[in-house]
Amino acid sequence: MKIFEPHIHMFSRITDDYEKLGLAGVRAVLEPAFWLGQNRTNVGSFIDYFDTILGWERFRAQQFGIHHFCTMALNPREANDDRVNDAVMEILPRYVEKDSVVGVGEIGLDDQTKKEEKYYIAQLELALRHNLPVLIHTPHRDKKKGFERCIAILKDMDYPMGKILLDHGNEETIKITRELGCYQGFSIYPHTKMDENRMVAIVLEYGIERMIINSAADWGVSDPLMVPKTIVKLNQAGVPEDQIQQLVWANPVNFFAQSGRMNLEELDRPAGFDRRETFDGNSVLRGQDPDR
Amino acid sequence: MVTPDQVLGSLSDEARSWLAQAREQVAADPAANLPVLLPQLPRRLGRDPFVNGEYATDSLRVNLSAWRTSDAGALLLFQSGDVTDEQLLDLYYHGDMEEKAMVFRVATCRPITDATVTLLGEAQRTNTSNHFEAAVCDSNLIVRAVGRSGFGEDDFNRTILKIAFVDLPLARVLDACSMANPELSRMVQDLATEREAAGRRVWRDTNLLIAHAPTAGSIARLAGGLEHGDDAHRLAAARGLAFVKDEKLLALARERLDREPVAEICDAIRTALESTD
Numbered sequence: 001m002k003i004f005e006p007h008i009h010m011f012s013r014i015t016d017d018y019e020k021l022g023l024a025g026v027r028a029v030l031e032p033a034f035w036l037g038q039n040r041t042n043v044g045s046f047i048d049y050f051d052t053i054l055g056w057e058r059f060r061a062q063q064f065g066i067h068h069f070c071t072m073a074l075n076p077r078e079a080n081d082d083r084v085n086d087a088v089m090e091i092l093p094r095y096v097e098k099d100s101v102v103g104v105g106e107i108g109l110d111d112q113t114k115k116e117e118k119y120y121i122a123q124l125e126l127a128l129r130h131n132l133p134v135l136i137h138t139p140h141r142d143k144k145k146g147f148e149r150c151i152a153i154l155k156d157m158d159y160p161m162g163k164i165l166l167d168h169g170n171e172e173t174i175k176i177t178r179e180l181g182c183y184q185g186f187s188i189y190p191h192t193k194m195d196e197n198r199m200v201a202i203v204l205e206y207g208i209e210r211m212i213i214n215s216a217a218d219w220g221v222s223d224p225l226m227v228p229k230t231i232v233k234l235n236q237a238g239v240p241e242d243q244i245q246q247l248v249w250a251n252p253v254n255f256f257a258q259s260g261r262m263n264l265e266e267l268d269r270p271a272g273f274d275r276r277e278t279f280d281g282n283s284v285l286r287g288q289d290p291d292r
Numbered sequence: 293m294v295t296p297d298q299v300l301g302s303l304s305d306e307a308r309s310w311l312a313q314a315r316e317q318v319a320a321d322p323a324a325n326l327p328v329l330l331p332q333l334p335r336r337l338g339r340d341p342f343v344n345g346e347y348a349t350d351s352l353r354v355n356l357s358a359w360r361t362s363d364a365g366a367l368l369l370f371q372s373g374d375v376t377d378e379q380l381l382d383l384y385y386h387g388d389m390e391e392k393a394m395v396f397r398v399a400t401c402r403p404i405t406d407a408t409v410t411l412l413g414e415a416q417r418t419n420t421s422n423h424f425e426a427a428v429c430d431s432n433l434i435v436r437a438v439g440r441s442g443f444g445e446d447d448f449n450r451t452i453l454k455i456a457f458v459d460l461p462l463a464r465v466l467d468a469c470s471m472a473n474p475e476l477s478r479m480v481q482d483l484a485t486e487r488e489a490a491g492r493r494v495w496r497d498t499n500l501l502i503a504h505a506p507t508a509g510s511i512a513r514l515a516g517g518l519e520h521g522d523d524a525h526r527l528a529a530a531r532g533l534a535f536v537k538d539e540k541l542l543a544l545a546r547e548r549l550d551r552e553p554v555a556e557i558c559d560a561i562r563t564a565l566e567s568t569d
Contacts (some may be wrong), residue, residue: 047386051385051386051387051388054388054389055387055388055389055392055420056389056419056420058388058389059389059419059420059421059422093328094327094328094386097328097331097332098331098388098391099331099332099334099335099388099389099390099391100388100389260335261335263335
């Protein structure tokens with residue numbers, strides 16, 4: 001079974017994680033730009049971080065046959081920080097045009113402040129200008145109200161809901177989002193947001209239409225294998241294989257392919273495949289054996 | 293060198309039209325437009341191999357077989373406007389994985405400047421193998437750069453040592469052997485000794501490179517190379533013979549010829565023997 005892990009912060013993970021992801025069937029990962037566990041003090045730190053997830057992280061993933069995509073954004077937590085917020089907004093138009101950027105995100109609300117709303121709206125507009133789908137982070141605290149506020153703003157803007165992924169959902173929020181026409185994300189965590197068994201219950205009750213599951217693994221206590229582990233639980237609960245495949249591959253691929261920047265033919269092959277290797281039989285072009 | 297016809301001929305109508313507009317935009321304002329247009333090249337023009345062949349002028353050589361259509365498109369974009377070294381470096385520093393590779397490929401076709409030296413420094417420090425390859429391989433850029441302030445023989449040697457370290461073929465660094473020197477031979481021999489002690493594989497072009505500028509231990513290594521169990525090492529040693537012209541080594545090569553099972557290696561030994569007759 002091919003897996004698209006649509007929310008994982010590989011910046012904070014080690015190569016063992018890539019190896020395990022590859023062995024578990026993960027063919028592609030998406031790394032949303034987010035907070036790094038501590039606040040940044042200047043825009044240069046953002047630039048270095050963006051450059052890393054556009055370049056080095058993509059190279060690391062390829063070494064394990066995994067395609068690496070990302071979304072770009074000023075995250076809601078640091079939207080509150082005047083040392084960086086406007087400066088990051090200034091550089092974003094250049095960064096959202098990068099080759100592996102397939103969306104704008106994580107934007108949204110965290111502490112649900114006025115400043116967060118201001119930059120949330122500005123980045124929704126940015127996504128429209130660049131024709132990109134949007135990954136929305138929703139608050140950890142006062143979550144239901146935060147979901148409702150995120151949605152109210154989208155409705156005020158008459159935003160195309162098919163281009164929205166509302167992430168970090170739970171049993172309460174799906175009641176609000178299921179009729180909206182947006183994609184609904186669920187982050188399966190070891191102890192907090194959502195666990196595998198609760199996710200199985202949600203799938204059994206609501207189905208898999210426009211549903212997306214992810215590990216949201218980052219620098220905290222989290223598990224990059226939560227999607228494969230949830231697949232096992234779904235399988236044991238009798239969810240048909242084709243539905244599971246849609247949940248963990250077709251749904252996220254279809255959502256981010258709205259960027260027009262995902263080559264589905266290339267996604268069918270493991271990453272790192274280089275056509276120059278066989279170009280005109282010219283094997284002299286290659287030489288490096290990464291195992292050595 | 294890379295002509296618009298070569299690039300445009302392989303493109304769809306949509307891609308051709310996009311590239312024509314992009315070139316106009318770069319001509320009008322490279323500083324404003326290149327940062328947004330460059331990252332679009334791979335998805336607009338594709339990543340397919342470009343053409344098979346080499347471009348050469350008096351001093352510049354580039355093997356286009358290693359290029360992709362997007363690399364050639366990048367060169368066309370750069371040629372459409374007056375792109376300064378500052379802009380070139382800005383595009384590198386803030387480029388994604390594809391952009392950085394394209395900037396390196398483009399740099400192999402530009403005159404040697406301080407920016408070239410800066411980029412070669414970046415290439416030397418990167419662990420992203422395709423960036424190192426794009427900067428150092430498939431052209432004679434590092435050979436042309438030697439002598440520029442900030443890039444001397446020591447820098448050249450360190451770059452070739454990295455080629456050996458990551459096991460890339462020496463032939464991909466065009467004209468590299470013309471800059472071989474005894475200190476570089478010592479460096480790659482020490483790497484070989486370290487690898488042998490660890491039971492790891494040795495760079496297959498070691499014998500060929502040291503033959504161009506032998507140092508202490510080189511002749512003994514070449515003699516051993518002629519009897520190596522790995523065909524690639526024997527071939528490198530056989531090809532190196534013509535440059536060493538050491539009588540004892542040639543005698544060993546004559547003796548090897550009768551037992552050598554690989555035709556290509558036999559040919560290399562015969563060529564060396566004939567050239568020294």
